[in-house]
Amino acid sequence: xxxxxxxxxxxxxxxxxxxxxxxxxxxxxxxxxxxxxxxxxxxxxxxxxxxxxxxxxxxxxxxxxxxxxxxxxxxxxxxxxxxxxxxxxxxxxxxxxxxxxxxxxxxxxxxxxxxxxxxxxxxxxxxxxxxxxxxxxxxxxxxxxxxxxxxxxxxxxxxxxxxxxxxxxxxxxxxxxxxxxxxxxxxxxxxxxxxxxxxxxxxxxxxxxxxxxxxxxxxxxxxxxxxxxxxxxxxxxxxxxxxxxxxxxxxxxxxxxxxxxxxxxxxxxxxxxxxxxxxxxxxxxxxxxxxxxxxxxxxxxxxxxxxxxxxxxxxxxxxxxxxxxxxxxxxxxxxxxxxxxxxxxxxxxxxxxxxxxxxxxxxxxxxxxxxxxxxxxxxxxxxxxxxxxxxxxxxxxxxxxxxxxxxxxxxxxxxxxxxxxxxxxxxxx
Amino acid sequence: xxxxxxxxxxxxxxxxxxxxxxxxxxxxxxxxxxxxxxxxxxxxxxxxxxxxxxxxxxxxxxxxxxxxxxxxxxxxxxxxxxxxxxxxxxxxxxxxxxxxxxxxxxxxxxxxxxxxxxxxxxxxxxxxxxxxxxxxxxxxxxxxxxxxxxxxxxxxxxxxxxxxxxxxxxxxxxxxxxxxxxxxxxxxxxxxxxxxxxxxxxxxxxxxxxxxxxxxxxxxxxxxxxxxxxxxxxxxxxxxxxxxxxxxxxxxxxxxxxxxxxxxxxxxxxxxxxxxxxxxxxxxxxxxxxxx
Numbered sequence: 001x002x003x004x005x006x007x008x009x010x011x012x013x014x015x016x017x018x019x020x021x022x023x024x025x026x027x028x029x030x031x032x033x034x035x036x037x038x039x040x041x042x043x044x045x046x047x048x049x050x051x052x053x054x055x056x057x058x059x060x061x062x063x064x065x066x067x068x069x070x071x072x073x074x075x076x077x078x079x080x081x082x083x084x085x086x087x088x089x090x091x092x093x094x095x096x097x098x099x100x101x102x103x104x105x106x107x108x109x110x111x112x113x114x115x116x117x118x119x120x121x122x123x124x125x126x127x128x129x130x131x132x133x134x135x136x137x138x139x140x141x142x143x144x145x146x147x148x149x150x151x152x153x154x155x156x157x158x159x160x161x162x163x164x165x166x167x168x169x170x171x172x173x174x175x176x177x178x179x180x181x182x183x184x185x186x187x188x189x190x191x192x193x194x195x196x197x198x199x200x201x202x203x204x205x206x207x208x209x210x211x212x213x214x215x216x217x218x219x220x221x222x223x224x225x226x227x228x229x230x231x232x233x234x235x236x237x238x239x240x241x242x243x244x245x246x247x248x249x250x251x252x253x254x255x256x257x258x259x260x261x262x263x264x265x266x267x268x269x270x271x272x273x274x275x276x277x278x279x280x281x282x283x284x285x286x287x288x289x290x291x292x293x294x295x296x297x298x299x300x301x302x303x304x305x306x307x308x309x310x311x312x313x314x315x316x317x318x319x320x321x322x323x324x325x326x327x328x329x330x331x332x333x334x335x336x337x338x339x340x341x342x343x344x345x346x347x348x349x350x351x352x353x354x355x356x357x358x359x360x361x362x363x364x365x366x367x368x369x370x371x372x373x374x375x376x377x378x379x380x381x382x383x384x385x386x387x388x389x390x391x392x393x394x395x396x397x398x399x400x401x402x403x404x405x406x407x408x409x410x411x412x413x414x415x416x417x418x419x420x421x422x423x424x425x426x427x428x429x
Numbered sequence: 430x431x432x433x434x435x436x437x438x439x440x441x442x443x444x445x446x447x448x449x450x451x452x453x454x455x456x457x458x459x460x461x462x463x464x465x466x467x468x469x470x471x472x473x474x475x476x477x478x479x480x481x482x483x484x485x486x487x488x489x490x491x492x493x494x495x496x497x498x499x500x501x502x503x504x505x506x507x508x509x510x511x512x513x514x515x516x517x518x519x520x521x522x523x524x525x526x527x528x529x530x531x532x533x534x535x536x537x538x539x540x541x542x543x544x545x546x547x548x549x550x551x552x553x554x555x556x557x558x559x560x561x562x563x564x565x566x567x568x569x570x571x572x573x574x575x576x577x578x579x580x581x582x583x584x585x586x587x588x589x590x591x592x593x594x595x596x597x598x599x600x601x602x603x604x605x606x607x608x609x610x611x612x613x614x615x616x617x618x619x620x621x622x623x624x625x626x627x628x629x630x631x632x633x634x635x636x637x638x639x640x641x642x643x644x645x646x647x648x649x650x651x652x653x654x655x656x657x658x659x660x661x662x663x664x665x666x667x668x669x670x671x672x673x674x675x676x677x678x679x680x681x682x683x684x685x686x687x688x689x690x691x692x693x694x695x696x697x698x699x700x701x702x703x704x705x706x707x708x709x710x711x712x713x714x715x716x717x718x719x720x721x
Contacts, residue, residue, distance in 0.1 A: 172607035179618035293602025294684040
């Protein structure tokens with residue numbers, strides 16, 4: 001397959017360069033138009049925070065854009081020094097490019113193994129190219145196949161199981177305790193970055209009320225305002241805990257702020273049932289002794305991290321089976337591609353042989369007319385058909401199996417040979 | 430017997446077919462196989478294994494339905510009660526297991542079903558003695574029977590939910606990894622189901638006991654008075670349920686403690702339903718009707 005991928009990713013390029021190379025919105029359209037105008041080939045550009053990859057393909061064997069060409073393109077579109085680009089850009093061709101795309105879309109090449117966003121980003125990149133008229137038969141079939149590969153890896157392996165961010169794991173635990181959230185109160189202790197990130201996830205559960213308390217009331221008010229909640233002074237901490245169903249604690253207090261004794265006092269005042277405490281502060285804000293897994297479920301940062309690490313370990317254990325699927329699908333895609341590419345050539349070759357066989361058998365039947373039974377005639381026709389099939393089996397199988405090597409050499413070597421061997425000048429795919 | 434002609438006609442139609450070959454072993458073994466497959470599917474998370482488990486569960490349900498249709502055990506005969514009880518739980522939880530997100534419900538319901546089938550088997554055959562519901566039950570007797578059966582059924586589902594609650598609470602106490610282990614609904618949802626079962630069962634049990642008391646006084650049920658073990662068992666059960674309701678709504682007992690109490694109440698219900706019929710004959714007062 002005449003395919004090349006030119007690009008960068010988080011492994012070989014620092015984040016500041018990746019930021020400069022990001023091709024989103026207007027820049028993407030300009031780049032796709034530029035490629036069509038300058039190189040006249042199919043193209044899809046995948047631009048995420050961790051990679052910028054450009055896929056180019058042609059149905060014929062004409063050379064595709066090189067790293068140098070792309071450096072020039074990017075320097076014109078996004079005004080980056082082409083010298084820097086030449087040092088970081090990498091190119092992958094043919095079968096390896098197919099395999100690379102399948103690994104990327106399956107999240108095997110992601111910073112966080114098994115993350116779910118990349119499949120959607122690849123789909124968006126392909127859609128953008130399709131809408132811009134930049135993709136064609138080769139990249140259409142490649143990217144559609146890639147979606148199937150991603151789906152297969154997700155459903156047949158455990159690569160995407162579980163969550164690996166602390167805030168997502170916290171929400172998973174909350175969902176194991178509570179069924180509905182429309183009547184729940186979330187209390188946030190502290191107003192730092194972690195509080196903001198985790199509250200963003202918890203807000204997705206659509207709780208009835210959010211109460212934020214912090215030693216600095218201003219910061220509490222800012223956080224509360226951004227999530228439609230209310231801020232209360234730190235002095236009212238106990239009354240906040242009495243009302244809360246879910247407590248998110250992220251303070252920077254040097255020692256526990258809620259000891260077992262204090263919690264017992266709060267429990268006596270609580271009219272509500274159970275409470276989930278997400279203590280993601282270091283040092284911990286809540287005494288771990290309050291956890292009983294029934295009326296109080298306390299999860300601290302170590303609990304959440306251990307789940308995260310266990311999930312990542314499990315995903316790593318599935319990576320090998322995911323790689324096998326990718327290898328298998330790469331082979332299947334290339335075989336399918338070559339079969340479709342040579343389909344018309346195989347049909348022409350078969351038709352040519354059919355015509356010659358029928359001509360010879362017809363003449364033979366005329367000569368032996370009257371001396372053969374119906375059974376003899378069927379036998380002779382069958383024998384000639386068998387001979388034709390046996391003769392054609394080798395060339396057809398060779399054409400079907402031609403994949404990577406054929407692509408590297410322009411994809412027409414075997415066709416040329418067949419044309420010469422069988423004296424078939426019109427044979428072409 | 431006016432009113433039972435269609436049933437008897439249906440039974441006659443079934444006569445002469447192979448339905449008499451269906452035994453406790455047929456549906457008991459199907460349920461047991463389904464339970465094993467449900468357990469395996471929870472471990473392996475293979476969808477096809479779960480499909481096979483549902484097939485065996487449904488096969489058990491079908492076999493038991495045919496058995497009940499053919500033998501028509503009286504609901505108030507000791508084995509008839511357990512057979513109908515187990516059949517209802519099996520059928521309802523089969524449907525729940527297919528449609529609900531709580532796919533593990535059958536891991537908890539099928540052991541209850543198997544216990545009930547075993548109790549029915551220990552009570553012996555599909556006897557017709559004491560067949561007051563289908564044959565002799567009239568008026569208040571029918572209400573008495575229905576109230577007690579629905580109360581029992583509610584407690585059966587409550588006990589299943591309570592067991593699920595205890596396992597979920599254990600998972601959370603051990604801070605297991607979300608999405609691993611037995612798939613269960615949230616604690617809040619399970620507690621709601623447990624509470625609902627108590628709320629439904631206690632009033633029905635009370636109604637059943639009151640009607641039974643009235644019948645006893647008027648000698649309608651032809652029991653041997655308050656000293657009959659079946660009457661005593663029902664009264665003990667009612668007291669147990671009354672204590673349960675008082676603990677829940679008076680003492681605000683909830684969570685794990687409530688779940689344990691509901692499981693205990695259900696166990697007592699089974700004992701009260703099974704034990705009086707297993708006592709030596711001299712303990713019984715001869716009767717044609719019997720409370721579970």
